[in-house]
Amino acid sequence: MHDIKWIREEPAGLIGALARRGNHSDEAKAAAEALVAKLLDLDTRRRETLTKLETLLARRNAASKEIGQAKAKKDEATASALMAEVAKLKEDVPALEAEAKSIEAELNGELAAIPNAPLAEVPQGADEHDNVEKSRFGAPRTYSFTPKQHFEVGEALGQMDFETAAKLSGARFVVNKGPLARLERALGQFFLDVHTGEHGYMEVNPPLMVRDDAMFGTAQLPKFQNDQFLTARGLGGADWGGPIDSVIFDDNALWLIPTAEVPLTNLVRESILSEEELPMRLTACTPCFRAEAGAAGRDTRGMIRQHQFTKVELVSITTPEKSIEEHERMLACAEAVLKKLDLAYRVVTLCTGDMGFASQKTYDIEVWLPGQNAYREISSCSVCGDFQARRMNARYRPAEGKGPRYVHTLNGSGVAVGRALVAVLETYQQENGSVAVPDALLPYMGGLKLIEKLK
Structure with a gap:
């Protein structure tokens, strides 16, 4: 704010x-x-x-x-x-x-309701077509066959089931099972291990449901309320006979987190930190929930745009003088896990018309998906300045003893686990339909090197 x-x-x-x-x-x-x-x-x-x-x-x-x-x-x-x-x-x-x-x-x-002010170096533009490429890593692989999309690979393996998920929960859900479920879990563990062991982030296991104030603090409310899931409390012993709109949401209803950015950033709400505690670097691997109200008709097949997905989040709390440097560092940390997986990607700087509501500047990392023959977002790293801190009343006391100042907050995906699974399936697919396990994930897969069709 x-x-x-x-x-x-x-x-x-x-x-x-x-x-x-x-x-x-x-x-x-x-x-x-x-x-x-x-x-x-x-x-x-x-x-x-x-x-x-x-x-x-x-x-x-x-x-x-x-x-x-x-x-x-x-x-x-x-x-x-x-x-x-x-x-x-x-x-x-x-x-x-x-x-x-x-x-x-x-x-x-x-x-x-007013978005954050873009930094001076943010490129001017109207939408995603005006984003500016910053760098690339690797080159798209060549195949002796036509690469399939991830859902084609997963379904052919008998380990990715959208039909059963729809029976359970409706559209935009998936059931992964067997070695594929293990591969998804391995990705989350791998990302956490790298960020905590090599990049100095503290792992946190936060609540998945939060109050209005927490959602407001990171600017999910009020602007994006229609993109969120709101939970209802129990009915107090009364029998519920439906329909669904008969459920009354009271003042104690909680929001399912759209990203761990919400609870991680709000850990410092309504507090005054000492400068010695900064930078504070936090990470979490959590389920995330998004209604995707503004994405009707987009990516209706597959795991690209789901109501429930897993993501490793990175959050930094720092001083105003260090926030730009911390932004570059966060980007490098997110890139590092993709490099270890040997996935081709590019980094783009979002233009003024495509950047998020709370962001001053955002880098998107877009991973190459051979099956789609396109780069798709897998991480977004943003510096927010004191925009969120003012909404949370999060401050720190400078070492020289001056009065409290607002902290600067940053957040980024380190990275989206579901989309990383998509990228691994499409990148490491074999002509016979199996999927090779990336070397970096072998320690997490119990010796399994190749994911094959279930018998």
Whole structure:
């Protein structure tokens, strides 16, 4: 969330940032100017109301003292007039407090819906076609046969079952079994071992369900609420007879995490760290849940876009001075596991029109999928500045003893386990339909070197 003081002092800064996200179109600039004007008006009204309230409270306190003085002098007329004034002031206070609270809520609601400001070096663009390639690793392999897509490979092996998953849960779920299930588990363990053993991240096993505040803190709420799954509490012993819309979500309902970024980043919410604790580097391998409300019709086959998937997440909490350096480091850590698997990939810098809501700058790693004959995202590494920290009230105390400052937060996939499984299946597929196990995963596979069709 943006600092209203910054907007008040440099309104052109926010206007320019929003115009950049809108590709500098006339409509984007006009909308940004109108929004900033509204924010400044709300801010002015809020401060004026608070000033009136402070003045009223000060007068009420002063008049209360004057009543005692008047009574001490036996000046009943003055005391009576002052008492009437205090009574009137007490009646006015709740109205002013309610007005200030209402304006504050409206201002915060507007601020919560504004995306982060792109860094100056982020390339200008409208969508994914304007992203800029940063680097490549490896080259797409050549095959003596036409490579199949991962779901064709997995189904032919008898170890990837979308039909049964649909019976259990509907579309966008999968049942993996046998050696393929073990391979998926091996990928998650391998990623965690590399990040904890070689890259200095602390492994965390966080909750998979979180409260509204945690989702708001990392900016999944309110903008992306339709892309999330919300859980209902038990029905208190009552028999449920359906239909599903009869379930009532109460104030204690919890959100299934769309990524471990949410609980990991919120570990520092409402706290003041010491600078010596930074950088804080955290990792977790968790199931993730996304409704994918905005992805209708995309990747309907296979494991690319699922409602439930496994991902190894990387989160860093650091100082403002170190966040850009930490962003490059995080990218290198995510790249390292793909290099160990010998998967071809490229890194792209997302343009202003394609970057995420909370991000200042984002690198996507896109792995080569031979079956699709295309690069597809497998990791996204973002630096968020103090945008999330303000929403969480997460701060640190500088070593030189100055007052608390907001931390900077970063997050990235290190990497998506399901998509890594997709990449391994397509990259390491053999002409006879079997799949070779990458060397890096052999220690996790109990000596199995080749995944073959179940008998």
